[in-house]
Amino acid sequence: MSATEMNQQFRLAARPVGLPVAANWQLLEEALAPLEEGQVRVKVLYLSLDPAMRGWMNEGKSYIRPVAIGEVMRAGAVGVVVESRSPRFAAGDHVSGAFGVQRYWTGAADEKSGVVKIDPALAPLPAWLNVLGMPGMTAYFGLLEVGQPKAGETVVVSAAAGAVGMTVGQVARQLGCRVVGIAGGADKCRFVVEELGFDACIDYKEGPLGPGLKQHCPNGVDVYFDNVGGEILDAVLTRINMKARIVICGAISQYNNTTPVKGPANYLSLLVNRARMEGIVVFDYAPRYPEGVARLAQWLREGSFRHREHVVEGFEKFPEALLMLFEGKNFGKLVLKIAEA
Amino acid sequence: MSATEMNQQFRLAARPVGLPVAANWQLLEEALAPLEEGQVRVKVLYLSLDPAMRGWMNEGKSYIRPVAIGEVMRAGAVGVVVESRSPRFAAGDHVSGAFGVQRYWTGAADEKSGVVKIDPALAPLPAWLNVLGMPGMTAYFGLLEVGQPKAGETVVVSAAAGAVGMTVGQVARQLGCRVVGIAGGADKCRFVVEELGFDACIDYKEGPLGPGLKQHCPNGVDVYFDNVGGEILDAVLTRINMKARIVICGAISQYNNTTPVKGPANYLSLLVNRARMEGIVVFDYAPRYPEGVARLAQWLREGSFRHREHVVEGFEKFPEALLMLFEGKNFGKLVLKIAEA
Incomplete structure (x- = not known):
């Protein structure tokens, strides 16, 4: 050069x-x-x-x-x-x-x-x-450290076909959770279920989320990993369980607003359900990235984990x-x- | 009879x-x-x-x-x-x-x-x-279990002259926190500072909360105990510290709404600050009421705790x-x- x-x-x-x-x-x-x-x-x-x-x-x-x-x-x-x-x-x-x-x-x-x-x-x-970069680290540490899912619980993730969402759901599946995605369009939903192995995926472009959440989360929602904010966050808030954990990772629906951000009108569901909403910023986990990379790389090698x-x-x-x-x-x-x- | x-x-x-x-x-x-x-x-x-x-x-x-x-x-x-x-x-x-x-x-x-x-x-x-009933138990367990204040931290509580608020602030003071109340009117604010011993009290009827929060919480807000929701919650969200805890106890500003509840538009401050918002319902602590009553009664006996x-x-x-x-x-x-x- x-x-x-x-x-x-x-x-x-x-x-x-x-x-x-x-x-x-x-x-x-x-x-x-x-x-x-x-x-x-x-x-x-x-x-x-x-x-x-x-x-x-x-x-x-x-x-x-x-x-x-x-x-x-x-x-x-x-x-x-x-x-x-x-x-x-x-x-x-x-x-x-x-x-x-x-x-x-x-x-x-x-x-x-x-x-x-x-x-x-x-x-x-x-x-x-x-999966081995920022989105993967965000998904891995956000889900494990803030979401704290337990086997058998129901985990919902928005932007499920997106970089963070796809890894969130697959990690949750590895942990033995029921995993339900939310994504836009039939193609993405098919990918999320057929390729990523989620239990279900709800197409938010098809209409209100309520019926889909009710159908696919028959035992309610224990962990919601939110990448989008807005109406989707509000819809999930109506279906959370007692002691649910909501991971606030992003709010892509609100980033280009020229009007004020729409706050979650159903936030009092946190009170009713003694639930928690907590933010995650991936940089906090930088010292532990090697741990995240190692575990995700292990799952990739085992062949059932997609990116x-x-x-x-x-x-x-x-x-x-x-x-x-x-x-x-x-x-x-x-x-x-x-x-x- | x-x-x-x-x-x-x-x-x-x-x-x-x-x-x-x-x-x-x-x-x-x-x-x-x-x-x-x-x-x-x-x-x-x-x-x-x-x-x-x-x-x-x-x-x-x-x-x-x-x-x-x-x-x-x-x-x-x-x-x-x-x-x-x-x-x-x-x-x-x-x-x-x-x-x-x-x-x-x-x-x-x-x-x-x-x-x-x-x-x-x-x-x-x-x-x-x-103080020895539901409001006292709500204040005691909500602050200690969800708010988790540490000595030297700043605790803000709304409806500070109200049943729950007055005990929240006094418990926080016993724990060595800086305590700032929010209340409506000069009389209530005077009571909160002079009788209850809060470090400061901001009168929300006097105008926007921002300047008061900035003045009285020079090190930001570590714990916010929210009894009111609405604009006050939104104002405090702009002043929270990293890893802050917001206790959602009530939302009296929203209870009689005939329009939808106003969600906290600044909730993404939770993300920026890796902070947490969590609901509390006092009934969950029923088995521990005797512990709460005993400790509050002890403070009452010591004479520095008011109701x-x-x-x-x-x-x-x-x-x-x-x-x-x-x-x-x-x-x-x-x-x-x-x-x-």
Whole structure:
């Protein structure tokens, strides 16, 4: 690689109101600087596109600082080390990290960088952005630590065909739970039941959820893993059991609101049922990721555990690909392939 | 007592829409029947008037079955045994139980009746409907078991001058917490700070809560004990700390809604802060009431713990007295005195 090779980046040009549009982005090209001592250069191969990215584009305090105007858009990614002046990595190593929406990441590869080696022999590269990446860790620790499901209990998960949801349901199944998904459309529901092995899946586009929840959760709902918020959260709240646990992982239905967020009108069901609603942020479990990766990789090896990625190709497609998340157009974990391995 | 003495009862005549009105009640007079073997007759002295009563008047599943149309309105009360054919009680015993809105309660006084002896030497009779009764038990177990406050943490409680709130705050103070109340009006706020020893009290009638919460909770909110719901819950949600606990005890602001309950629009603060919102129903702790009574009575004896009852006199005043709860007109635990001890 020569020092005059070019990097390309999507930077945040303006904060969106509602859905992000083209004017929110600036596509920038700049020459790659020579590496400094301790740095590595990563050629990014796959970018992770996640609902949480919408939140990072907003101003204001959250669980992580907002992306600044003019800054490269934050994104998880996997890539390959193409040049290294760090003893921790060698050219050819596959790595994951918060490399951002750019073709090359250059930085100090110390421990606090969060850059870690990944083993493509365990699972294909896109799976490291899915079941063995953030969504998988979110599902694993959110379900186990906050949801605390017990064998025989009923676990419901929304966005069940999505990156987090598909792993939540499969982990719950491994634990001996009855697992009911909620997803949009017959194709996704079929996938959730036939491929992922959920006991049932309710199509929220088919009409009100009440009858489906009643039919498929005859013993009520013990754990609800919520990725969507809004009316779906409200519907499940009417079916929870005594001492139920609701894991608040996200609220994709509310992220692009230009009106105030719709709070769960049925939250007093928590009182009636002595139930709990609790938030989870995956970063809290970073020290335990190796444990999560090991257990999920073990299930993958055993062959009954599935993952599915929806791969869109082309760096320049980033802005429109991101929107697929909010339109429910992706089927499986959405990743953007930007270079050949 | 002769068998021809008369009982008076308020029965539920129709389910209210919004605030209960006169037409929701039927005042009935009937002769007292002779006692059967195992029964006792209690002359009711003080009735407990509680926000939860509004919920019991609604149809539909809740944590306790609704009061049926034509049934005596459910109410906690204290009274004195005037006649007994049970070995468990003797005439002259003071007792508490769910005697209902009537002058005399007659029933089997077995263990599952919930009728228990009380000791007027520990505290005056009305206090047995307050700090040593359901509100006190709700405060004690809700705060300790669900709120789990630690010394040095900040505890906020709404309806701070109310029956539950005043005990919540004083228990938190005993545990070494910073305690901030929310109440309506300068008189109540003065009482909460000067009499109950809270560190501060915010008057929600004075304007938006945000500035007061910021001023009086400089280190954020670790535990919020919510008796009111609505906008106050939403305001506190913006100030909670990481791993905060929100105890959902009630939502008096929403009980008489004729429109849908307003869900907490800021509930995603639970996610950002990995916080928890959990309901509490006091009946779950019934086996542990003696523990709660003993500890609260100990604090009362030590002299730094206060209770305050707002006593309205006259059985026939029941319908209008109940409304005082929803208009914020009571100052202290609202009880209805219906007979002399």
